[in-house]
Amino acid sequence: MNNKRQNEKEIQDKIRKVNGAMAQEGMPLTRELKQKLYNCIIGKSTTEIERKKIIEKYRGIYE
Numbered sequence: 001m002n003n004k005r006q007n008e009k010e011i012q013d014k015i016r017k018v019n020g021a022m023a024q025e026g027m028p029l030t031r032e033l034k035q036k037l038y039n040c041i042i043g044k045s046t047t048e049i050e051r052k053k054i055i056e057k058y059r060g061i062y063e
Contacts, residue, residue, distance in 0.1 A: 011041050 015037055019029045029037070039045040
């Protein structure tokens with residue numbers, strides 16, 4: 001159980017670091033983006049899947 005908490009702490013730390021870097025550029029992560037990042041880290045999704053979803057979403061808007 002302790003190992004699981006440590007992993008969760010490490011995951012949240014990674015997300016905070018990414019958010020901090022993006023915030024410095026004026027683009028902090030939304031809750032939705034943090035959740036997508038979390039899902040990729042834990043293996044629930046992949047960056048390829050999430051990228052395809054975004055492309056399809058905006059392709060439909062601009063066609």
